[in-house]
Amino acid sequence: MSDLAISPAASALDIRLAARAGRLTGHTSGLAAEHVQANLAILPAAVADDFRRFCELNPQACPLLAVTAPGETAVPALGADLDLLHDVPRYRVWHDGELVDEPTDIARWWRDDLVTFVIGCSFSFEHALLAEGIPLRHVEQGRNVAMYRSAIPTRVAGPFSGPTVVSMRPLRAADAIRAVQITSRLPQVHGAPLHLGDPALIGIRDLARPDYGDPVEVRADELPVFWACGVTPQAAIANARLPFCITHAPGHMLVTDLFNRELAGH
Amino acid sequence: MSDLAISPAASALDIRLAARAGRLTGHTSGLAAEHVQANLAILPAAVADDFRRFCELNPQACPLLAVTAPGETAVPALGADLDLLHDVPRYRVWHDGELVDEPTDIARWWRDDLVTFVIGCSFSFEHALLAEGIPLRHVEQGRNVAMYRSAIPTRVAGPFSGPTVVSMRPLRAADAIRAVQITSRLPQVHGAPLHLGDPALIGIRDLARPDYGDPVEVRADELPVFWACGVTPQAAIANARLPFCITHAPGHMLVTDLFNRELAGH
Known part of the structure; x- marks a missing residue:
């Protein structure tokens, strides 16, 4: 089943399951369009406090939707069945600021000290x-x-x-x-x-x-x-030239169960 | 007592009473600054329905704060003690679109068919x-x-x-x-x-x-x-060349008891 077979009417979970099964490896633009999609930054715990502070100091550029505890691969607040290791269609793995892999899952790269930052998207x-x-x-x-x-x-x-x-x-x-x-x-x-x-x-x-x-x-x-x-x-992470980190590939977002309309404040 | 003796800390009622007594005949800019000031348009009942519709069709230019019944000279919703005939520092009286008088009260011009439109101000x-x-x-x-x-x-x-x-x-x-x-x-x-x-x-x-x-x-x-x-x-009223109408003089506003902060919507 190709990416083209993903219906725009698919639910957020449908999209995640398709990515998880390797059936969706392309962009998520326009898919489950009423749902919040998100940027991912997955960093070692040693730098996570600094990165959280960076996000909090620059909230318009880095609006935090969720931050996991080290090693956690679920984010129940964003999706009942959500697997950070497989549910993004394509990831990027970085060593010392250099791109080393663009896998469709990150099971083989996972470490128990990794903290995931889920960041709002335009x-x-x-x-x-x-x-x-x-x-x-x-x-x-x-x-x-x-x-x-x-x-x-x-x-x-x-x-x-x-x-x-x-x-x-x-x-x-x-x-x-x-x-x-x-x-x-x-x-x-x-x-x-x-x-x-x-x-x-x-x-x-x-x-x-x-x-x-x-x-x-x-x-x-x-x-x-x-x-x-x-x-x-992403530019700040590249600047920092971290020994190791993972992001989503541009345009290949995490599709959450949140509805866009739920974000509207007053 | 000159206009200069009106304290910027005066209450909205103080301002209206000063105008009513003829002690305030100048601009109201900066007076009772936390209170809503308003434009006035006072028109014969025969054209009032058209003018109300004009305001409702153009709400950004003509935001209605209140409209009186014909002949009414009080607006309790905008001030407990508020006299439309005396409480504006200076009025303008128009005949056939021409300015004929700039009085400090309109008692001698009053008619029982006049409807007052109170319009928000910047x-x-x-x-x-x-x-x-x-x-x-x-x-x-x-x-x-x-x-x-x-x-x-x-x-x-x-x-x-x-x-x-x-x-x-x-x-x-x-x-x-x-x-x-x-x-x-x-x-x-x-x-x-x-x-x-x-x-x-x-x-x-x-x-x-x-x-x-x-x-x-x-x-x-x-x-x-x-x-x-x-x-x-005001420009629309001038265009209409009404046989008779009254407005406030520019900058000489009706000061209401409403607080600006009360206007904030969500």
Whole structure:
């Protein structure tokens, strides 16, 4: 059964079971779209306190949905039957900041001292924006969102530091204002934008050349709108050049049982 | 006793009593600043239904705080001791769209068929922005806010029509985002901005030449942020060239017992 056989109507558990069985090894974008998908960072306990502090100091870039105890492979709060070792379609394994493996499960890499950080992802707020009728060009064009290393520094914690990576979506002003309203209510998935308008003010020289993802046109009647991005913690982990860690592969997220609508604050 | 003797710490009732006694005839900006101040439009009952519909169709420009029955001169919901004939420091009386009088009370102009519309005012949201540490240049410079007749049309009701008049405040992007969050919670005093960024997109050719109020500098690291403005209903009333109506004089507002903080929605 190929990835194409995964129905967009599949439940979150269906998606996890498909990944667990090796039937889903591709991107999770658009799958179980009403459910919260998440970034993963799996680190040795020795650096976990520093990384937790990094996330807490930079909550817009690194909104924590859950943190496990060392060695735990379940996260009951995010899914009744959830296996951190198999339920992500593709992982990345890092040694000294270098990518050494991209497996579809991490059973052979597992250690009892590993702490898993589950971090909110922009898929949830994009779902909320689309549901309110706000068009997202990269979604329409089937591209990855454009991401940039901004001049906005993160707050340092232990070995973790680096720029705030931002994602950019071009919006007309009235939609940008609505987008601020909608995403402000979703602090666990990056919350309100960090910036809008002139990219140079946050150190971005050329919108046509993103540092990650695909470029997207910004039309004359649009403003570029910038949100803190879940690539920020990945960049901080890379900066730290940890002897060992595991992340999800970009776009291959952990699909949780939480509904996006459950995240809306007041 | 001159206007200067009105303490900024005076209560809303103190302000109304000072206006009622003829001791306050000047602007109400900065007086009883925690209280909701309001625009007034006093119209014959024959056109009141159309004007109510105009306000309801254009709620960001004309947020209704209260509407009286014909001939009523009290508004208990807005103040226990509130006299619409005397409590505004200065009124404007209009015949056929022409200004014929600027009295400090309207006892001699009163008619039993007059309906009073009490409409929210930007002083309330400016108070909320300043309280959150967002600087407002026109306040710092002691100027009136810059206002423009935009190309955003109002929805027509009976004889009432015309452009949406907008007020503009220059803000840095992060403050503009905060300002959207703060003013979104205040729908009864114009709510969220209508536009930000390029003024030409809403038909404003030259920010340096406002249609009402005073120009204010927009710096290179700022965006102009535009809110619907309470001058919109005044412009619609002027357009309608009613045989007779009364408004407050600009800046000379009705000070109510409501606290600004009571307006915050969720």
